[in-house]
Amino acid sequence: MARTVWDSSVGKKTVMAVSGLIMLLYLVVHMIGNLKIFFGAGEFNHYAHWLRTIGEPFMHYEWTLWLIRVVLVVAVVAHAVSAYQLSRRDIRARPSKYVHKKPRATYATRTMRWGGIILGLFIVWHILDLTTGTVHSGGFQPGHPYQNVVDTFSTWYGDVIYIVAMLALGLHVRHGFWSAAQTLGAGSRSRDRALKAVANVLALLLTAGFIAVPVGVMTGVVS
């Protein structure tokens, strides 16, 4: 069965849909967690520490966090590998372009591939910046995420990279959520408007919720 799924273009789309929905669920949780920054350093840092102690005493310190990280890495890799292979197939299937060009699909649909690449690069930078601190500006302090976030968003490039990536995320989710529903066979004529509405609301809430943090730092609400 796994072989049938992976070898088929329809099956690979299923892999993309499922991995995409896993990441989307994570993003909603991540966005809600981020908003705690507006309630001060104490609450935000306490929340960040709690992430490491989820499931205790059954789970050891950081076990749950690592479990989530493993699931996410598997989802990202499955999503990216399927996207790469499917894109190669798509490009090969249409080798010659029309002389008379007429793009009709929505902007969100046409930017899925480049948007995905931007998001992939963003994730690498984001982890190096705020998880490992490798490329962090102004001295990364493990265990003090509030200060680290303020540092990042006090630089112009930190704000630009983040905001551009979150706009790309909104577009990606807008087409991606609805597409995942179609790929998994959950769409129908009567449900189409509802699914599109949910996709738009999710895209808008995620983008606004994430961008609120750099805007908060830039306006001095968070400092």
Next chain:
Amino acid sequence: MKLTLRVWRQRDADAEGAMSTYEVDGISSDMSFLEMLDVLNEQLILAGEDPVAFDHDCREGICGACSLVINGDAHGPERTTTCQLHMRSFKDGDTIDIEPWRAAAFPVIRDLVVDRSAFDRIIQAGGYITAPTGSAPEAHATPVPKPDADFAFEHAECIGCGACVAACPNGAAMLFTSAKVNHLGVLPQGAPERETRVLDMVAQMDEEGFGGCTLAGECATACPKGIPLVSITSMNKEWLRATRKVAKR
């Protein structure tokens, strides 16, 4: 009407093609698009040139032989087949670009004619039912619920012209394949092959080098028979169901 036509000319499958420009005059707005091309070809033959090769057959919009991407639209600006497109959709003095279907699985044979036998092989892979031949069965022997009959009929309207593939940015045959899968899969007569049909037809579709679906929706916009985009969703559902069922066998 006087028109400027920019037409894709290509001697054979291996030759390099290019757009050639022609002028046609005296076109009536009541002519079909193909009749307008007939006028061009008469003009070319009289001038001692090769006529433009294009596919056509019934010229009634039911056979699926005609093709042509007209000004970037498969079958032109109206939702119908090229043979049922009339020159009243254009204005005097217009420049019209005419190109063949573009997809790796539909190689150009000559000018505007492409080889669509990949579709035949997708049908051969599962677009049939196993029925006893001989005398016609009693029509009421197998009841079909009205909604199912409507669903099947909507998909049976597909004429296999390939406009969906031509319009798709990925050269995908998902709409065509889904029309056939949904048409037969919902009927009691198609039930014995319900699982193998979708699995084999999708596998053949991949084998032929068609692209995958990114739900751009251009296929359903181009389809002269109005097969809806949601047909692809129904096929995905069928494919997932069949994959689970066959794995259990």
